[in-house]
Amino acid sequence: MTLRDVVITGVGAVTPLGVGARTLHERWTSGACGIRDGEAPCADFDPTDHMTVKQARRADRSTQLAIAAGDEALAEAGWADELPYDPEWIGCVLGTGIGGIGTLEDNHDLLRDTGAESVSPLAIPLMMSNAGSAALSLRHGLRGPVFSVVSACAAGSHAIGTALRMIQHGEAEAMVTGAAEAPLTPLSRAAFGSMGAISPTGMSRPFDNRRDGFVMGEGAGVLVLEAGDAARARGANILGTVRGYGASGDAHHITAPHAEGRGGARAMQIALNDAGIEALGVDYVNAHGTSTQLNDRAETMALKSVLGDRAQKVPISSTKSAIGHLLGAAGAVEAVATILALRDRIAPPTIGYEEPEEGMDLNYVPGTARALKMSNGRPPVALSNSFGFGGHNASLCLEAA
Amino acid sequence: MATTGTQPQDVETAVIEALASFGADPEVLTRDATLEEVDVDSLDLVELTQVVEERYEISLESADFKKIKTVGDVVDLVVARVSG
Numbered sequence: 314m315t316l317r318d319v320v321i322t323g324v325g326a327v328t329p330l331g332v333g334a335r336t337l338h339e340r341w342t343s344g345a346c347g348i349r350d351g352e353a354p355c356a357d358f359d360p361t362d363h364m365t366v367k368q369a370r371r372a373d374r375s376t377q378l379a380i381a382a383g384d385e386a387l388a389e390a391g392w393a394d395e396l397p398y399d400p401e402w403i404g405c406v407l408g409t410g411i412g413g414i415g416t417l418e419d420n421h422d423l424l425r426d427t428g429a430e431s432v433s434p435l436a437i438p439l440m441m442s443n444a445g446s447a448a449l450s451l452r453h454g455l456r457g458p459v460f461s462v463v464s465a466c467a468a469g470s471h472a473i474g475t476a477l478r479m480i481q482h483g484e485a486e487a488m489v490t491g492a493a494e495a496p497l498t499p500l501s502r503a504a505f506g507s508m509g510a511i512s513p514t515g516m517s518r519p520f521d522n523r524r525d526g527f528v529m530g531e532g533a534g535v536l537v538l539e540a541g542d543a544a545r546a547r548g549a550n551i552l553g554t555v556r557g558y559g560a561s562g563d564a565h566h567i568t569a570p571h572a573e574g575r576g577g578a579r580a581m582q583i584a585l586n587d588a589g590i591e592a593l594g595v596d597y598v599n600a601h602g603t604s605t606q607l608n609d610r611a612e613t614m615a616l617k618s619v620l621g622d623r624a625q626k627v628p629i630s631s632t633k634s635a636i637g638h639l640l641g642a643a644g645a646v647e648a649v650a651t652i653l654a655l656r657d658r659i660a661p662p663t664i665g666y667e668e669p670e671e672g673m674d675l676n677y678v679p680g681t682a683r684a685l686k687m688s689n690g691r692p693p694v695a696l697s698n699s700f701g702f703g704g705h706n707a708s709l710c711l712e713a714a
Numbered sequence: 715m716a717t718t719g720t721q722p723q724d725v726e727t728a729v730i731e732a733l734a735s736f737g738a739d740p741e742v743l744t745r746d747a748t749l750e751e752v753d754v755d756s757l758d759l760v761e762l763t764q765v766v767e768e769r770y771e772i773s774l775e776s777a778d779f780k781k782i783k784t785v786g787d788v789v790d791l792v793v794a795r796v797s798g
Contacts, residue, residue, distance in 0.1 A: 367737025367753065430767070434760035 316481040318541035320714075322549045323392070324649045325385025325491075327378045328532040329353035329636045332362075333385060337646070338653035341635040342661045342682045351515025353530030353637030354497055371435065372448055373413030374495035378533035378642075379445040380452060383489060387453060390537040390549065396454065397539075397547050398486040404457030405446045406476045407535075408468025408492035410641030410701070413440035415498045445493050449535075457485045465701030466601075468492050469644025470709055473536060474558035480540050487540065492645035493533035505529060508568065512604060517638070518665035519602030519631035520609045520677045527603045530637030534645035536652075553652045556590065556694065556710040559583025563704025569607050570700060574615025577601075580706035581619045581696055588694070588710040592623040596685050596693040597660050599651040601700045602631025603638055608700065613673045628660035628685070630678040635664050644699035648709055651697045655713035658685045658693060720770065720796050726789045732765045733758065733785070745786030752785060762788070770796045 326333065329347025330340040332355075340347075347353050355378065360369040363381040372380060387393055396403060416439040423431040438444065443461040450459040458479060462471045469492030476490035496505075505511050512526035544551060561583065563576035570577065585592070598620075601612055617624045632647045639646055654661055659682050666679040685693050692713040699707045734740040738752045749755070759782075763774045772795040782788055 365737060370737050371757075431764065433764075434757050438757075 319477050319480045319538050319555045320541045320544050321536050321552045321555065321652055322539050322544055323386040323388070323390030323537035324535070324552065324652060325382035325389070326532065326534045326646050326649045327355050327358050327381050328639070328646055329355055329530050331357050332381065334649050334653060337650055341632060341650060342654070342659055344662060344664055344681060345635065346664050347530070347636045348515070348517055348528050351512065351528060352497055353528055355531055371438070373416045373439040373444060374531070375409060375413055375493045375533070376439070376444045376448045378495060378531065379407060379491070379493035379535065380448055382491065382493070382533040382535040383449045383452070386535040386537050387489070392453070392537065398543065400454050400456045402457050402486040403455045403488065404479060404485045405449045405455045405459045405489040406462060406472045406479070407445040407449065407490065408462045408464070408472035408641050408645065409442050409445060410463070410465050410468055410494055411496055411501065412442035413444055414501055415495055416440040418498050418500050449489055453489070455489060464705040464707070465703055466638065466640050466643055467699040467701035467705040467707045468641035469534060469646065469648065470697065470699035470707035471560060471644070471705070473555065473645065473648055473709055474560060474707055476538050477555045477558050480538060486543055488538045489535060490538055491533065491535035492642040494640045494642035495531045496529055496640055497531050502529070510605065516665060517604045517633050519600065519604045519634050519663055520613070520673055521666045522668040522670040524604045524606065524609060526605055527633065528637035530639045532636065532639045532642050532646055534642060534649040536645070536648060551714045552656060553714050554712045556712045557584040557586070557588030558710070559587060559708045561706045563706065565704055568702045570611040570704070572611055572614070573618070574611035576704055576706045577612055577698060577700050578615035578618045580708040581615065581698065584696060584708040584710045585619070590694055590710060592620040594694055595620060595623060595627055595696055596687065597651070597655065597695040598627055598629040599647050599695055599697040600629050600631045601698040602633055602663065604633060610673060612698065612700070613675055616675060624675055626676065628676050628678045628683055630661055630663045634662070634666065644697065644707065647699070648697050648711065651695050651711050652713065655693045655695055655711060658687060659683070660685055722793045722797070725793045725796050728769065729762065729766070729789050729792050730785070732762050736761055743785055745784065745789065747785050748783055749785070766792050772796060
């Protein structure tokens with residue numbers, strides 16, 4: 314069976330670098346960093362710029378971010394006024410790590426302080442982890458398959474991979490996909506802090522010898538995926554192609570990755586096999602690169618095992634050096650950043666990378682962006698990695714148009 | 715909310731202000747407007763219940779809202795409970 318190709322026709326993002334996918338791409342590429350005082354909030358984001366008071370009240374902050382990113386992606390795809398396909402054949406799969414945790418905390422405060430009768434009737438619809446996909450379905454009238462996926466910090470990539478498969482296998486003509494996260498809350502800070510995952514110095518410097526944990530951030534990334542033949546038939550502007558997707562489980566430890574990155578390597582290899590692309594055909598890697606001791610070393614080992622000699626040459630950078638770790642939203646925002654980087658034939662930098670660690674000797678694109686040199690005129694290809702607590706691994710293979 | 719009294723006019727003002735704070739357009743929040751017209755749904759009515767129960771120390775059940783159609787019906791229901 315020949316599977317349909319799946320193209321990207323719109324992207325949207327709200328990140329600590331600002332509102333908009335181009336803002337993320339241009340500011341990261343120019344070396345800007347959205348981290349302030351050890352966190353990466355979307356300080357420029359005002360929900361009422363994007364939705365009514367009622368819509369904003371009916372959405373946790375994570376969903377508000379998804380709505381804004383979704384509006385941008387659908388507008389770019391040319392879907393703002395009218396859906397190009399039967400709505401029953403357009404679905405939505407979004408990812409999240411911890412859903413509406415801010416809503417949960419606020420309502421727990423009410424329960425403790427003033428009793429059960431004070432808990433909001435909106436608490437459940439706001440906090441449920443599927444609130445994001447539900448909101449985009451309602452907002453845009455998407456009546457195909459609609460659900461959310463949850464796999465900690467791999468959720469965004471799993472969502473996009475799932476959406477890819479649904480189009481390939483004929484369950485949908487097009488999918489709105491991506492992820493959102495709003496984890497800058499007291500409990501979330503305390504909990505990630507308690508497990509020693511957060512950088513005590515407040516620095517996100519992936520792959521650097523001095524790295525000491527991640528910097529938590531919030532945001533959302535949304536992509537419009539369409540069956541390639543249908544998108545071309547309607548004359549859509551095509552940004553790129555989702556060439557492949559691979560997923561695996563570590564079955565090793567609840568939080569630590571396998572030291573050699575065994576599961577991550579399998580996800581990358583499956584994605585490349587799925588795309589029909591050899592290691593030599595990889596022009597850029599958007600690494601998971603969290604700035605934790607364990608991830609960055611294991612990911613480096615995994616890249617060496619999958620890419621062989623190519624690993625020494627291919628530019629590898631981490632968006633988290635510019636916006637921190639957006640947890641479940643990371644994979645979606647990074648897929649958006651990756652496709653725009655490929656389009657511009659550029660590898661954005663790993664900001665703050667200065668000190669190599671022994672055995673971690675790859676091209677991490679320190680400091681400033683580099684041009685992707687394409688010798689034979691073919692469009693550039695990238696891998697975008699996401700690994701989550703629980704040993705969940707997902708890798709996407711993306712190609713520019 | 716601006717008013718604290720329990721006279722019918724005060725209660726009406728409080729109910730309208732509460733519905734507006736949930737996102738309903740204050741311009742169209744008239745007594746004759748149906749809940750559908752002002753985009754007030756069952757979740758809004760539960761929130762309103764919480765507000766007026768705390769404010770007036772009354773008790774409302776979801777069954778009380780069964781025959782409610784307009785903003786005026788909501789106001790009258792709350793006024794009746796407050797003065798009863």
